[in-house]
Every structure is written in structure tokens, then in C-alpha cells.
Amino acid sequence: MRKSFRIAIAVLLTGLAEGLPVQAEGPAGAKEIPQLLRDLASDARQVRTEAEQALLKRGTELLDELPPPDLIRSPSAREAVERIRRELEEKAARESIAPSSIRLNGTKTLGAWADEIARQSGNRLHVPSKQAGESTTLDLPALPFWTALHRAGWKLDYEQAGGLPDLLPNASAEPAPADRRGLFRVEGRASRKEEVVQVRVDFVGEPRIRPLYATFADADISLSREKTESRPVSTDARREVPLSGRSPGSVTIPLIFPEGDAARLTGRFVVKAAARPLPIAFEGLHRNERIARRRGGVTVTHLRTRAAPGGEVAIRISVVYDHGGPEFESHRLWLYHNEAWLETLDGERLPATPQIESLEESNGALAFEYRFSGMPRPLDQLRFVYVVPSLIVDVPVEFRIDDLPIPNAAAN
Structure with missing residues (x-):
């Protein structure tokens, strides 16, 4: 068809x-x-x-x-x-950029729960083999993605930068205060030096979103307690936080705020993100043909494939967006974090992680070579899959964290 x-x-x-x-x-x-x-x-x-x-x-x-x-x-x-x-x-x-909602009911292994989460939300997670067989019984109503993970007693680990986060049991007895209602989970921490409170904001998006960078204005972050409001040390300060793959980001905002009990932390910021990921597959790698595949305003071209003794495979592709320009050029390094893998023709993904080399670039185009080692099958039995986000979007993030602990000067 x-x-x-x-x-x-x-x-x-x-x-x-x-x-x-x-x-x-x-x-x-x-x-x-x-x-x-x-x-x-x-x-x-x-x-x-x-x-x-x-x-x-x-x-x-x-x-x-x-x-x-x-x-x-x-x-x-x-x-x-x-x-x-x-x-x-x-x-x-x-x-x-709409937050996902997931419903978790039943008894499943952690690996099966990860599959269920991906089916409902599009958020693909990796489960280490050591934990994959652990069984958990849940009875949770439809909840935002981050709230559901918290209620289930799970956390995401981002040790493998750029790859899928690990779904793990959350061993922390006291997780940081956080807003888990939206597309981004936002955590808050505070320290004090005299009258200035250093507010640290940690944030991470659902795994289906690929953040590129976030922009903060100090004036958009505030602490409040009853009728007392903080004020920024610098009202005009703006901060840009570069982000790598799906890993969390962090920013520290200095605010002038009096001593006292816990306070409410509120704020907003904007994340530039690559969204709507589309998989593009190439078969017949052994024929070494130049083949273009187009999806959603993006054209990915298989330029060549070379195999060497010992299972070494090098696949070269180019990526061209219909709309390039300064926005694409300024933040094109996010393309290094696009997922790419080899799989069998019946869809079994091979575990090898490729080495990536950038070869040439121009406005709206970039060429890469992916090098895989230890391939157990010949090229005519393999398929190369490249996942390319088709949209660059602005994601407005608003958050509120009640009862954020604010230490007094003597406690620091």
C-alpha cells in the first residue's frame, strides 16, 4: 500500500x-x-x-x-x-507540547510497564536488564506523566547522555520539591547568603521532547510568603541554558528575600525544542545506493554504506530541512543526538551504539557518518533507522512549588 x-x-x-x-x-x-x-x-x-x-x-x-x-x-x-x-x-x-497523561493499572514487570508507558505517551524508556524482570502492581488513575512516575515510585536516570533515560525504582526517601503537572518536571532548591537567596531551578522534559536550550528572565522567577514578594538582584538579567540531548537542565537565579519559613516558588521560562520525531528506515544497504526518504518537511538521504571485515559498518547520510536559516544553524548540534540504529528486517534492534562523525554542512543541511562495530549479520539482512524531529517549537513552561524550604543565613 x-x-x-x-x-x-x-x-x-x-x-x-x-x-x-x-x-x-x-x-x-x-x-x-x-x-x-x-x-x-x-x-x-x-x-x-x-x-x-x-x-x-x-x-x-x-x-x-x-x-x-x-x-x-x-x-x-x-x-x-x-x-x-x-x-x-x-x-x-x-x-x-501538550503534557502526556498515562493510566497504570495491573501487575507487570518493569520492562512491561516501560512498554505500556511508551504506548500511551510516546515516551520511550530504557530498563536495565537487572531491573527489567521486577514485578510491580499499580492502580493509578489517569495522571500527568511525571506525577504518575512519582506515584509509582519510579525515577528516570540520565547517565547515558543523549540516549534513552533508564526507568528505575526511586530509592530517594525525600525527593526535591517539584512541580510535576506539565510537560517539564521542575524542581526547586534554595540556599542563602545574607539577604540573597540563590534559587536553583532544575528542569527536564518528557523523553519524547528534545530540548535545545532554555531562556530565563530573572524577573520571571519569584518567591512569596504571605504578603511578602521577592525581587530579583538584577531586573534585566536574562539567561540562556544550552541543553544536551534529553538530559536535565539547571539555572540559578539570585533573589532578594527576607528570612522566614518556607516560601512558594513560581516562575516561567521558554524551552526551544525539537519535536514530532519521525523514524526513517533504509533497507538494501548491501546495494550501496543513494536513496532519499522524505517525511514532514525533512529529507534524509542515504549516501553510502561500507562494510569492513570484523563486522564494521559505516553508513553516511545527509539531512536537509525545507526551512533552514539562522535558527537551525545556531543550534544544529542537536542533530548529533538524533537516534540511529541498525535492526534486523523483522524489527529486532541490535544493541551496538554507533560512533558519529560530522562530515559537511551548509544552510539547512548536515551530513553524518555512523560507524557500527561487531555487526552479527550481513548488510542484506539489516535495516538502518534514523529518527529525525520534524518541528522546532517554543515550549512555554510555568511552574509553582509550594513550601520550598528557605534556609536562614545561620543555617548555611
């Missing part, structure tokens, strides 16, 4: 490139996607309008099938496709 649909898209692109409008019988909503895309080049305005509306109703899954702008010669079709892409990307962005 997928192969025949791709052939239809190829025929469609030929028609659009030549600017050939095609009229079709019946309402726009009943047409197949290739026909609707061709209708965008129609001479009749009503046909173009109905086709555009019908395509929008297909939802965000259509992003994977929209042709790139440079293959559309018809001005009306090209402009319509770009309008559709922008609207669907905005919708996908809104969906991607």
Missing part, C-alpha cells in the same frame, strides 16, 4: 511540475490525496479552495506526504501547499 501511494505521489509531482490542472468528479472530501494536491493547480478557484480545505481536514499526518516546494511549478499549488504546511505544523506543534 505504501509503495503504491509513493508511486501515485511521483505521478502527482510530475503533473504539478508541469502546471497541469486536473478536474475530477465528486466532492473534494471524497478524493484521494494525490488528486486533491493536483486540484491545487486548477484554473477554477472553487476547485482550489475545496481541495485546500479537504487537505487540511486530513490532519497532521498529511505533513509526511506534502511535496517539497521546489518540485511544484504551479504558483497557486505551491502557495497552497505552503499555507497547508504552516497551518498543520502549528497544529502539530500544539499537540507535541
Whole structure:
């Protein structure tokens, strides 16, 4: 089915490139996607309008099938496709930054619970073999992702930077005060030097989100106790926190606040994140062919594969986004943390972790070589999978932590 649909898209692109409008019988909503895309080049305005509306109703899954702008010669079709892409990307962005909700009921091993969490939320977790067989019984209603983990007595460990976090039992008797309601878990800690309280904010997103960097304004972070409010040491201070892979981030904000009991910590910040990850797979590696795969405004091209004695495999790819520019260029290092692996043709993922080398780059494009060692099977029995986020989004984060302990000066 997928192969025949791709052939239809190829025929469609030929028609659009030549600017050939095609009229079709019946309402726009009943047409197949290739026909609707061709209708965008129609001479009749009503046909173009109905086709555009019908395509929008297909939802965000259509992003994977929209042709790139440079293959559309018809001005009306090209402009319509770009309008559709922008609207669907905005919708996908809104969906991607909504906090997950999971319901955990039953008795399962920790490994099976990790699979269930991934199924419900899209958050893939790794379970070390030592803990994978441990059985746990849970009866939790639908809860935000971070709240559910806390209630289940679990934590995420990020020792392997850039990889999947480990799902582990939480051995800490007193976890740090935190807001666990949103897409990001936010923890607060405080220390004091005279009248200044150093507020440390630790934050981490759900694993399905790939944070690039966070921006804080000191004036947006505050402590309060009854009618007393803190004030920032520097009202104009702004901070940018670079983030690596899915690992937690941290920032310290100095606030002027009087001594006393615990206080409420509130604040907001913005995280720039790569979202909506899409897997792109390449088979037939032994043929060493140049093959391009496109999904959601991103084109990944398999440039070559080389095998050496001893199970060494080197796979070179390039990544091109339709929209590059300064935003992409300034923070392109996040591409190093994209997941990539080899698996068998029946979907069994091989455990080898590749070495990665950046080879060349330009505006909106980057080439990588992934080197795997100790491959147990020949190339014709392997598939290379590369996961590429298709959207860069702004994630507004607001948090509130009640009863944050504030030490007095004598306690430090």
C-alpha cells in the first residue's frame, strides 16, 4: 500500500511540475490525496479552495506526504501547499507540547510497564536488564506523566547522555520539591547568603521532547510568603541554558528575600525544542545506493554504506530541512543526538551504539557518518533507522512549588 501511494505521489509531482490542472468528479472530501494536491493547480478557484480545505481536514499526518516546494511549478499549488504546511505544523506543534497523561493499572514487570508507558505517551524508556524482570502492581488513575512516575515510585536516570533515560525504582526517601503537572518536571532548591537567596531551578522534559536550550528572565522567577514578594538582584538579567540531548537542565537565579519559613516558588521560562520525531528506515544497504526518504518537511538521504571485515559498518547520510536559516544553524548540534540504529528486517534492534562523525554542512543541511562495530549479520539482512524531529517549537513552561524550604543565613 505504501509503495503504491509513493508511486501515485511521483505521478502527482510530475503533473504539478508541469502546471497541469486536473478536474475530477465528486466532492473534494471524497478524493484521494494525490488528486486533491493536483486540484491545487486548477484554473477554477472553487476547485482550489475545496481541495485546500479537504487537505487540511486530513490532519497532521498529511505533513509526511506534502511535496517539497521546489518540485511544484504551479504558483497557486505551491502557495497552497505552503499555507497547508504552516497551518498543520502549528497544529502539530500544539499537540507535541501538550503534557502526556498515562493510566497504570495491573501487575507487570518493569520492562512491561516501560512498554505500556511508551504506548500511551510516546515516551520511550530504557530498563536495565537487572531491573527489567521486577514485578510491580499499580492502580493509578489517569495522571500527568511525571506525577504518575512519582506515584509509582519510579525515577528516570540520565547517565547515558543523549540516549534513552533508564526507568528505575526511586530509592530517594525525600525527593526535591517539584512541580510535576506539565510537560517539564521542575524542581526547586534554595540556599542563602545574607539577604540573597540563590534559587536553583532544575528542569527536564518528557523523553519524547528534545530540548535545545532554555531562556530565563530573572524577573520571571519569584518567591512569596504571605504578603511578602521577592525581587530579583538584577531586573534585566536574562539567561540562556544550552541543553544536551534529553538530559536535565539547571539555572540559578539570585533573589532578594527576607528570612522566614518556607516560601512558594513560581516562575516561567521558554524551552526551544525539537519535536514530532519521525523514524526513517533504509533497507538494501548491501546495494550501496543513494536513496532519499522524505517525511514532514525533512529529507534524509542515504549516501553510502561500507562494510569492513570484523563486522564494521559505516553508513553516511545527509539531512536537509525545507526551512533552514539562522535558527537551525545556531543550534544544529542537536542533530548529533538524533537516534540511529541498525535492526534486523523483522524489527529486532541490535544493541551496538554507533560512533558519529560530522562530515559537511551548509544552510539547512548536515551530513553524518555512523560507524557500527561487531555487526552479527550481513548488510542484506539489516535495516538502518534514523529518527529525525520534524518541528522546532517554543515550549512555554510555568511552574509553582509550594513550601520550598528557605534556609536562614545561620543555617548555611
